[in-house]
Amino acid sequence: MAVWPNHEAASRRERLQQLMRQQGLDGCLISQNVGIYYWTGSMQTGYLFIPREGEAAYYVKRSLLRASSESQVRTVDLGSFRQFGAKLAADYPAVFGKSRPRIGADLDVMPAQLYLKLLELVPGADWKDASSLLRRVRSVKSPFEAQRIRVAAQAAARALDDGLSELKEGMTELELLAVIEYAIRRQGHIGLMRMRGYNQEIMTGMVAAGEAAAEPSYFDGPAGGLGLTPAAPQSASGRPIHRGEPILLDIGCCIDGYVIDQTRTAVIGSLPGQLERAYEAAVGILRRTESHLAPGAVPEQLYAEALEMAAEAGLSEHFMGFGADQVRFLGHGIGLEIDEWPVLARGFAEPLEPGMVLAIEPKFTFPGLGVVGIENSYLITESGFETLTASPEKLFIV
Amino acid sequence: MAVWPNHEAASRRERLQQLMRQQGLDGCLISQNVGIYYWTGSMQTGYLFIPREGEAAYYVKRSLLRASSESQVRTVDLGSFRQFGAKLAADYPAVFGKSRPRIGADLDVMPAQLYLKLLELVPGADWKDASSLLRRVRSVKSPFEAQRIRVAAQAAARALDDGLSELKEGMTELELLAVIEYAIRRQGHIGLMRMRGYNQEIMTGMVAAGEAAAEPSYFDGPAGGLGLTPAAPQSASGRPIHRGEPILLDIGCCIDGYVIDQTRTAVIGSLPGQLERAYEAAVGILRRTESHLAPGAVPEQLYAEALEMAAEAGLSEHFMGFGADQVRFLGHGIGLEIDEWPVLARGFAEPLEPGMVLAIEPKFTFPGLGVVGIENSYLITESGFETLTASPEKLFIV
Known part of the structure; x- marks a missing residue:
């Protein structure tokens, strides 16, 4: 503390x-x-x-x-x-x-x-x-606050390592998430994540694979997950993880009040070509967004450019959810809550300022197959950005 | 599900x-x-x-x-x-x-x-x-709902066993709670507990020992715990557990939407006489309350009688929190949320009905020393009650 x-x-x-x-x-x-x-x-x-x-x-x-x-x-x-x-x-x-x-x-x-x-x-x-x-x-963080988020990012990265080291075929989504949660809790995760939106809830994040990850969801994010029950319709389910399907590891934690948010995609074996190409498209959108990420960049323009890139890749219908259940943003502020400002979405026309912290999460949903994507959290600095997410950036092949 | x-x-x-x-x-x-x-x-x-x-x-x-x-x-x-x-x-x-x-x-x-x-x-x-x-x-549960709470009660009992089997001197409150949470999560805990009251939050419960358990708290319960940070001022802290101090294990979980709530007290070695007597007074209040627990009993009368018993034991100032930070109830409904109706408190004059589920939690707080007490959850039946809590009822001596 x-x-x-x-x-x-x-x-x-x-x-x-x-x-x-x-x-x-x-x-x-x-x-x-x-x-x-x-x-x-x-x-x-x-x-x-x-x-x-x-x-x-x-x-x-x-x-x-x-x-x-x-x-x-x-x-x-x-x-x-x-x-x-x-x-x-x-x-x-x-x-x-x-x-x-x-x-x-x-x-x-x-x-x-x-x-x-x-x-x-x-x-x-x-x-x-x-x-x-x-x-x-609250959207502009003080140096003290940015440091809290760095600490949480380190904890999430270690927890992801723990999870990946235990990942094996036939393990359920819930078993994998439980390993990750155990790791963040022992590092000081407060036991809950705060979300401001009415009726929105978040566990420590979401671990979901294959078609369970692609289930439509009330959750205000690009992927919600099937969940364990209609009474908690998001995140991990009791479904076993199979070879060759994308495993979405969208992990957060909250330490000393501050949350981190990051996503990595993993697979046991290899991904079908269509999904691997979509994963690369997500990385491409992240790189392009980074190239603009500095004070003065306009959130709604970053979102618009991501939409264009998804369209160029022929993946518009799959971007940030599927069809009627798509969400209309590319990223969001994080801090004491997971759904802070600014949102990289239409209507957010005020330029970015130093001190803002953003989770940027291009993802593609394929009903029946799964979700692929990547998410990093960034601190906007005077001259550009600092990547807060500490996990290696790659498709994790187990 | x-x-x-x-x-x-x-x-x-x-x-x-x-x-x-x-x-x-x-x-x-x-x-x-x-x-x-x-x-x-x-x-x-x-x-x-x-x-x-x-x-x-x-x-x-x-x-x-x-x-x-x-x-x-x-x-x-x-x-x-x-x-x-x-x-x-x-x-x-x-x-x-x-x-x-x-x-x-x-x-x-x-x-x-x-x-x-x-x-x-x-x-x-x-x-x-x-x-x-x-x-x-919502205060009157259907047979389907009561069965959901029974299932959650079994999971909490198994998780308590896991925690107690790993409890040892010098372990932190957080380490102990993390073991218990890992156990409930693998059994299908949805990853959060729902609480209706504005600004009230609950993790999976609270594991706190000695003076950390007795810290005053905003939490609307008889004991809140020190917590890890002022940004989450309740439940387990990073404090090591010592010999001879009361360890309050107030454990909940949420399975298929329904929560359970139970408390047991443990100690490594033995409790000081004053605290052991207070623990016995808590058990006495629970037994007396059970003797009235049936359709027709009036919640505010059950609370009033508990206050009288605490006074007779010379423990009024310690009952359900200490001094200015006491809460004014003996128990509460549970179901989809942890803070349901009826509350065993003044103003709840409608008699109990079959199907109500109550967590009853007499506890005594001693600043600087700790909290002792017990909590069972009960289903009100046509003729009396069924105890849903599955853990043995005793002071756990490790």
């Missing part, structure tokens, strides 16, 4: 305050555990209020004792939630003394029940959805 | 419709993945509409192909979300033709952003928070 540098919370707050002023917000109320951790250094239950100017306050429900010892932001006993509006007004008279102060909140994750309660408890406020703004601040 | 009996979805829908009529609702819209699975048998992305009378419809966003093959409820392509209100009105004229139909929704989990969108897309509806009603239906 790494200790936050002294000014980490203050500099994160200042970046948010700058955007708040640009967008005419008077304050932000953050309710989600991940957001509270990002801006305080503590993940205890409560609410974080960040005014447009000046210091934030962390209203803690439980445990105040623990929050006080961890937080870089001043902690306050939340006390009776009924009094929360009055407490905010007393602590921030410049904000709540205004007529209809504009207060942003994380409405993409805050439950409606809580939102309706806040309307009642803080009656004067004009609530705004600040989700985009909060996600924009 | 077990196949749903033929009328499973229909009988679940009918129980909800009965409550909807009692409460004057015209329909319910279910948005959460777990709720959608509970009422359809599929967990693909979309919305489930259940009218007050008649058949439900499952509007699927992705994957329609997969939902169609899994769902016991009619599936419909969601299509453009912009048209969702019009689609509902066309499919359910008796509901949406009314002036201001009262539509319940799962507002305790639905994000505010989605709620605000629904206000706009289904303009005539009077939205009601149906969380309590949905949780009440």
